[in-house]
Amino acid sequence: MQENHFEELDNQINDLRRELKPKVSKLRDMEKKEDIKGFNLNPLSKEEMRAVEELI
Numbered sequence: 001m002q003e004n005h006f007e008e009l010d011n012q013i014n015d016l017r018r019e020l021k022p023k024v025s026k027l028r029d030m031e032k033k034e035d036i037k038g039f040n041l042n043p044l045s046k047e048e049m050r051a052v053e054e055l056i
Contacts, residue, residue, distance in 0.1 A: 017043075 021040065028035060044052065 024039065025035065
């Protein structure tokens with residue numbers, strides 16, 4: 001039950017991130033500012049995090 005809840009929260013967070021990026025880009029364009037470096041990076045997935053932790 002908790003695992004499903006955490007997955008739902010992860011999905012909501014990812015949706016918010018996806019919606020925020022174009023809005024920030026549009027705002028910076030309207031302000032005639034350059035894009036933020038590294039802003040379009042994506043967070044590591046759970047599997048990628050586990051792989052990194054195993055390497056460390």
